[in-house]
């Protein structure tokens with residue numbers, strides 16, 4: 001006799017606010033007293049729609065209220081269970097020696113070709129070959145990137161323990177797995193994730209088996225549609241565009257549409273590679289969405305009321321490289337220049353956009369005795385007090401440490417250059433990407449080579465974290 005699914009649901013709905021739901025107890029309420037294992041399977045299948053998570057002790061309960069608090073420091077590698085999925089796909093297609101001979105050569109050629117296309121900003125067609133090449137080459141770094149970016153949001157308490165996510169152009173799943181592992185939906189305080197991947201291409205052939213390895217509290221669905229055609233079915237707490245905006249014909253229109261599908265306190269997370277074109281492209285989209293009413297939450301700042309930057313700021317974070325997984329090293333081993341096929345550096349630009357007007361730094365710089373960067377043109381060779389965010393790692397090639405800084409008002413780019421380190425200006429070195437700093441008596445110079453202002457930090461300058 002088939003188990004009465006609706007009776008299981010009814011019992012769970014009744015008990016959910018009373019006590020932890022144990023499949024052993026639920027079976028008592030269902031006609032025929034089905035096996036507890038069958039009840040557990042049904043509860044797992046229904047948990048998403050019932051708003052329940054499965055705890056490590058095997059009971060089902062609503063997730064704790066409030067944001068997730070991930071314990072996270074860094075990502076050093078892709079977990080083996082994901083590496084195995086990709087290797088199994090390669091094995092199924094080309095056999096045990098997929099990395100050598102003709103199949104290896106073809107994969108390397110595919111990777112070379114899409115790298116060249118990205119570089120020249122040509123469209124990339126994601127067929128099955130490209131999907132596998134993309135997984136080999138990009139999955140590790142993008143898996144890591146997603147975690148750093150989402151952690152930056154989660155540490156502000158902005159990712160709820162019950163989370164509805166849309167991942168636009170999900171690709172082969174690096175960001176999805178990053179999200180999954182950052183949140184740890186099956187940990188001691190499990191989160192309930194309803195994850196929707198929007199992916200029109202053959203990348204799904206890699207994405208799907210990878211999503212099959214996710215935990216039982218991560219409920220996923222793949223929609224094989226384009227962003228333009230998809231009926232957004234919001235609201236979402238998180239809408240992710242990871243390395244996708246640069247591939248859309250009209251990124252501003254599309255992203256603007258998806259802003260409307262955010263929940264009231266939801267966040268749109270846009271990620272782009274750190275290279276100049278895609279990074280500046282992201283800032284341009286960000287500024288245009290802001291002009292349309294969205295709020296830039298972080299990491300870019302808007303410290304002056306009613307001031308917006310007049311320039312796209314090339315800003316990216318960089319984290320320790322990941323260890324190349326075996327599928328990368330195996331493919332690279334046969335190449336003349338192995339480094340062409342090991343992508344381990346983790347460099348990325350990102351933007352958090354919201355609709356509720358909230359910013360990470362709700363600072364009104366006009367209430368402080370500081371000068372806005374919009375006015376530095378009138379102060380070249382003067383010393384000024386300013387309030388800025390540090391928006392890069394050290395960009396110098398062994399010269400004086402050099403950082404992109406911004407207060408959100410500037411008409412030209414600004415760099416902070418540390419020419420003479422003292423105990424009083426060291427916070428410039430120590431600050432993390434995105435941190436706010438106040439500079440006292442910084443010297444303003446015009447840097448003709450870069451077409452930018454240099455804020456020269458020397459023995460007279462005091463730098464303080466804000």
Ligand SMILES: C[S@@+](CC[C@H](N)C(=O)[O-])C[C@H]1O[C@@H](n2cnc3c(N)ncnc32)[C@H](O)[C@@H]1O
Nearest residue numbers: 142169170171174201203226227242243244247
């Ligand atoms: C560079 S990949 C990024 C994949 C993944 N988000 C990541 O970060 O690894 C771009 C993805 O966007 C998808 N894509 C391209 N145009 C799209 C569109 N109009 N709507 C939805 N997805 C699209 C592609 O199929 C591809 O999987």
